[in-house]
Amino acid sequence: MVPLSPIRSFLHKGLYLLVFFFFTLYSLLPHQSLPSSLSPSMAPPTQFFLFMCCLLRSVFVFGESDNYIVHMDLSLMPKIFTDHHSWYSAVVESALASSKAASMKSGGFLSNSKFIYSYLHAIQGFSAHLSPGEHEAIKNTPGYVSSVRDLPVKPDTTHSSQFLGLAADTGAWPASSYGEEVIIGIVDTGVWPESSSFKDSGMSQIPARWKGECQAGVQFNASMCNRKLIGARYFNKGITAKNPNMTLSMNSTRDTEGHGTHTSSTAAGNYVEDASFFGYAPGTARGMAPRARVAMYKALWQEGGFASDIIAAVDQAISDGVDVLSLSLGLDVMALYLDPVAIASYAANEKGIFVTTSAGNEGPFGASLHNGTPWSITVAAGDMDRDYVGVVTLGNGVRLEGTTLFPGNPHLPQTPTVFMGFCNNTVALSQVGRKIVVCEDKDDLLADQINYIQAGNISGGIFITDKIDIEQYIESQLPAVFVDQKVGEIIKNYVRNSSGKTEAGVEFGRTVIGGRRAAPRVASYSSRGPSPSCPFVLKPDVLAPGSLILAAWPEKTPTTLVGSDFVYSKYNLLSGTSMSTPHVAGVAALLKAARPEWSPAAIRSAIMTTSYSTDNTNRPIRDLGGNPVGSPANPLAMGAGHIDPNKALNPGLVYDTTTEDYNNLLCGLNYTAKEIQTITRSSSTTICSNPTLDLNYPSFIALLDFSKTPPPTAREFHRTVTNVGEESASYFATVTPVKGYKVTVEPKELIFKEKFEKLSYKLTIEGPIGGVQVEDVAWGHVSWIDRENKYEVKSPIVATTYRIE
Ligand SMILES: *[C@@H]1O[C@H](CO)[C@@H](O)[C@H](O)[C@H]1NC(C)=O
Ligand SMILES: *[C@@H]1O[C@H](CO)[C@@H](O)[C@H](O)[C@H]1NC(C)=O
Ligand SMILES: *[C@@H]1O[C@H](CO)[C@@H](O)[C@H](O)[C@H]1NC(C)=O
Numbered sequence: 001m002v003p004l005s006p007i008r009s010f011l012h013k014g015l016y017l018l019v020f021f022f023f024t025l026y027s028l029l030p031h032q033s034l035p036s037s038l039s040p041s042m043a044p045p046t047q048f049f050l051f052m053c054c055l056l057r058s059v060f061v062f063g064e065s066d067n068y069i070v071h072m073d074l075s076l077m078p079k080i081f082t083d084h085h086s087w088y089s090a091v092v093e094s095a096l097a098s099s100k101a102a103s104m105k106s107g108g109f110l111s112n113s114k115f116i117y118s119y120l121h122a123i124q125g126f127s128a129h130l131s132p133g134e135h136e137a138i139k140n141t142p143g144y145v146s147s148v149r150d151l152p153v154k155p156d157t158t159h160s161s162q163f164l165g166l167a168a169d170t171g172a173w174p175a176s177s178y179g180e181e182v183i184i185g186i187v188d189t190g191v192w193p194e195s196s197s198f199k200d201s202g203m204s205q206i207p208a209r210w211k212g213e214c215q216a217g218v219q220f221n222a223s224m225c226n227r228k229l230i231g232a233r234y235f236n237k238g239i240t241a242k243n244p245n246m247t248l249s250m251n252s253t254r255d256t257e258g259h260g261t262h263t264s265s266t267a268a269g270n271y272v273e274d275a276s277f278f279g280y281a282p283g284t285a286r287g288m289a290p291r292a293r294v295a296m297y298k299a300l301w302q303e304g305g306f307a308s309d310i311i312a313a314v315d316q317a318i319s320d321g322v323d324v325l326s327l328s329l330g331l332d333v334m335a336l337y338l339d340p341v342a343i344a345s346y347a348a349n350e351k352g353i354f355v356t357t358s359a360g361n362e363g364p365f366g367a368s369l370h371n372g373t374p375w376s377i378t379v380a381a382g383d384m385d386r387d388y389v390g391v392v393t394l395g396n397g398v399r400l401e402g403t404t405l406f407p408g409n410p411h412l413p414q415t416p417t418v419f420m421g422f423c424n425n426t427v428a429l430s431q432v433g434r435k436i437v438v439c440e441d442k443d444d445l446l447a448d449q450i451n452y453i454q455a456g457n458i459s460g461g462i463f464i465t466d467k468i469d470i471e472q473y474i475e476s477q478l479p480a481v482f483v484d485q486k487v488g489e490i491i492k493n494y495v496r497n498s499s500g501k502t503e504a505g506v507e508f509g510r511t512v513i514g515g516r517r518a519a520p521r522v523a524s525y526s527s528r529g530p531s532p533s534c535p536f537v538l539k540p541d542v543l544a545p546g547s548l549i550l551a552a553w554p555e556k557t558p559t560t561l562v563g564s565d566f567v568y569s570k571y572n573l574l575s576g577t578s579m580s581t582p583h584v585a586g587v588a589a590l591l592k593a594a595r596p597e598w599s600p601a602a603i604r605s606a607i608m609t610t611s612y613s614t615d616n617t618n619r620p621i622r623d624l625g626g627n628p629v630g631s632p633a634n635p636l637a638m639g640a641g642h643i644d645p646n647k648a649l650n651p652g653l654v655y656d657t658t659t660e661d662y663n664n665l666l667c668g669l670n671y672t673a674k675e676i677q678t679i680t681r682s683s684s685t686t687i688c689s690n691p692t693l694d695l696n697y698p699s700f701i702a703l704l705d706f707s708k709t710p711p712p713t714a715r716e717f718h719r720t721v722t723n724v725g726e727e728s729a730s731y732f733a734t735v736t737p738v739k740g741y742k743v744t745v746e747p748k749e750l751i752f753k754e755k756f757e758k759l760s761y762k763l764t765i766e767g768p769i770g771g772v773q774v775e776d777v778a779w780g781h782v783s784w785i786d787r788e789n790k791y792e793v794k795s796p797i798v799a800t801t802y803r804i805e
């Protein structure tokens with residue numbers, strides 16, 4: 001087993017539920033070339049397996065059985081079968097028989113093959129537990145396209161609607177009736193149905209077209225769904241086929257981890273007054289689309305998650321009739337045709353379902369994102385203008401503010417206080433006793449100091465740190481407050497210089513909104529582009545609130561620790577691209593309701609081209625993972641910019657992208673016919689008549705390879721925009737400078753005479769221009785602005801020498 005993406009360990013309790021997975025190399029498709037650096041870790045049985053299959057071409061091969069996802073060409077189903085399921089089971093049966101025969105002859109073991117799922121919509125094919133011999137036999141079946149070993153998957157881990165400008169009287173909420181007719185499907189860890197966020201007060205009848213169900217299971221019965229939570233299903237055949245003797249701790253759609261309850265209530269939770277996390281972030285909790293319906297598809301278990309279950313969940317969601325799919329999970333797979341999330345999303349998109357996915361929490365490193373799939377929207381995470389404050393009162397009466405999310409007793413009374421400098425002396429710390437300790441950070445070792453302090457039996461901590469990105473520390477187990485260097489100096493002077501006893505007290509539990517600092521900012525953990533799976537399409541697409549988001553939580557699942565005790569809350573603050581993704585799902589639901597004629601690509605375009613890239617201080621949005629910290633965020637961190645749902649309602653123009661466009665892109669990627677068919681499920685799409693890497697997309701990225709001589713000097717992009725604004729309108733192009741490059745647009749004016757008219761233009765990036773020091777990432781924007789100045793249709797442009805290894 002080889003971890004392809006090392007998990008970055010965050011401090012607290014799986015708050016960043018990261019996606020990582022272990023990829024068994026010999027699961028790769030035969031045509032996948034293995035990175036040579038990974039080959040040495042191939043297990044001996046693998047080499048044996050490859051040796052056997054290549055040399056003997058026998059149907060019987062030694063080796064371990066495993067679960068496989070098998071792609072089939074349904075158009076080649078023999079007529080004697082009545083449906084896909086009977087064909088797929090017959091394929092498995094006959095593979096089992098032929099393998100058994102071979103095994104008998106050679107005196108080998110008997111296999112115990114098991115059919116897991118047959119899929120209809122998300123992919124054409126099935127999953128099954130197969131011995132290597134059976135797997136080989138299936139490969140020789142007419143209609144076989146490709147197969148891949150089942151992969152483990154894990155999830156990526158109040159005020160946000162106001163921050164996004166959503167209001168009752170104007171904009172996207174009233175225009176969409178708050179998403180009432182829209183069904184959001186969420187594939188996640190399940191749901192806590194008793195949460196107030198899933199009460200159906202104020203909800204109208206369930207849309208008649210809904211075909212889903214409320215599946216009973218452990219501690220979950222069919223009457224737990226209602227007009228808000230309209231569907232609940234669970235998918236465990238993949239994980240149980242992999243671990244036959246395992247018992248699932250909660251064998252039903254009930255959520256015991258909290259992730260799914262949080263994401264689904266973020267997308268479409270009902271109104272809940274007086275929600276808070278131990279007094280922090282108080283107010284009325286509600287989802288982005290507070291009247292939209294939630295259908296939960298549980299495929300991530302406390303015991304793990306597998307691609308076969310994820311595909312089954314998406315398959316069911318498509319057939320149940322969801323309008324939007326929110327996937328806060330992913331796999332770090334390099335090729336689109338190996339990525340089950342990308343493949344299932346293709347089918348959903350083709351059916352008109354808007355798919356929103358998380359970029360991942362592997363930032364701030366370049367090319368760290370997953371789900372960089374051309375037919376989905378990929379969401380980065382940022383913060384909001386909300387701060388959590390602790391007020392420190394010194395013995396001399398001076399009051400100072402710091403940051404904290406300590407969930408315990410909100411009053412730390414006046415207590416003797418000592419200055420310890422860099423708090424790494426565990427012996428000294430253990431002798432301090434019941435005092436407040438002032439620690440000064442250096443070399444970015446905040447986490448270590450917190451651990452040392454926690455080990456001592458002290459009353460509280462005041463940490464002096466200039467670290468901006470401290471959200472994973474502030475929910476501390478002991479009373480602690482984090483102050484900047486300026487405040488720290490005042491505290492230091494007081495504690496070190498006072499002749500008598502020094503003391504301090506802290507009031508926890510305050511929340512301050514707006515005005516204190518620039519917001520939004522890109523979170524440092526948010527994964528960055530370019531997309532390893534398809535670098536020719538700029539990813540991520542947009543930035544949405546993801547840091548310290550308040551949403552519903554299972555009341556029996558602990559949120560955190562105070563001292564050594566678990567503490568519980570019905571609302572929890574979590575951070576991650578898992579949290580930003582359902583914000584976009586909710587916004588897409590509002591747009592679907594208000595603009596039912598728009599395709600998923602048109603909705604994505606509207607969200608992207610109306611997003612903003614300046615913060616509340618009117619400066620470029622900053623990047624907490626930038627170098628240096630707080631430098632302007634580039635489009636590889638935040639895509640087009642931060643979502644603005646009200647503006648997305650009226651984008652003026654949209655970049656629509658058809659299935660044919662996506663197919664041409666797959667051809668441009670030089671995928672084989674089988675690889676393309678694995679994604680598109682259709683053999684007719686694999687005739688590549690018009691291969692191109694230039695997708696009709698609302699953003700531009702030029703990848704420049706300077707190892708080539710002469711270096712490339714110009715890249716041309718062709719785009720077609722559709723008028724969704726007024727009948728007649730004329731738009732002019734303006735381009736912001738891209739340092740070191742010359743960007744031109746032709747024509748510079750687009751004159752529309754009717755609604756839905758399509759017009760095309762060409763954008764050229766030339767450069768690098770003579771002698772200019774070229775940056776790794778140069779960026780700017782092109783905007784189409786109409787004569788009345790009503791619409792600005794803005795797209796990011798990136799020229800980069802960044803190379804994906
Ligand atoms: C479902 O569960 C609820 C709550 O535990 C219970 O009140 C109700 O009677 C159950 N309904 C059925 C049909 O079992
Ligand atoms: C499952 O349990 C049975 C009976 O206890 C045992 O024989 C078998 O080896 C176990 N299988 C696995 C995969 O652990
Ligand atoms: C889960 O529950 C289903 C029925 O609801 C049952 O068939 C299955 O065996 C259970 N699986 C596990 C692993 O507990």
Ligand SMILES: *[C@@H]1O[C@H](CO)[C@@H](O)[C@H](O)[C@H]1NC(C)=O
Nearest residue numbers: 422423424425426427442443
């Ligand atoms: C504490 O930090 C100082 C300065 O970096 C270092 O010299 C010392 O070895 C550290 N002590 C421990 C116990 O880590």
Ligand SMILES: *[C@@H]1O[C@H](CO)[C@@H](O)[C@H](O)[C@H]1NC(C)=O
Nearest residue numbers: 433434435455456457458459
């Ligand atoms: C911590 O200090 C308090 C007060 O002095 C004392 O009662 C308690 O036993 C101490 N706990 C430990 C683990 O030393």
Ligand SMILES: *[C@@H]1O[C@H](CO)[C@@H](O)[C@H](O)[C@H]1NC(C)=O
Nearest residue numbers: 489492493494495496497498
């Ligand atoms: C003590 O206070 C004086 C004046 O307020 C200041 O200049 C000095 O730096 C302080 N000493 C320490 C150790 O902080």
Ligand SMILES: *[C@@H]1O[C@H](CO)[C@@H](O)[C@H](O)[C@H]1NC(C)=O
Nearest residue numbers: 536667668669670671691693
């Ligand atoms: C696809 O193949 C063509 C012809 O060999 C080559 O020019 C092009 O760079 C390849 N494209 C990609 C994305 O590898």
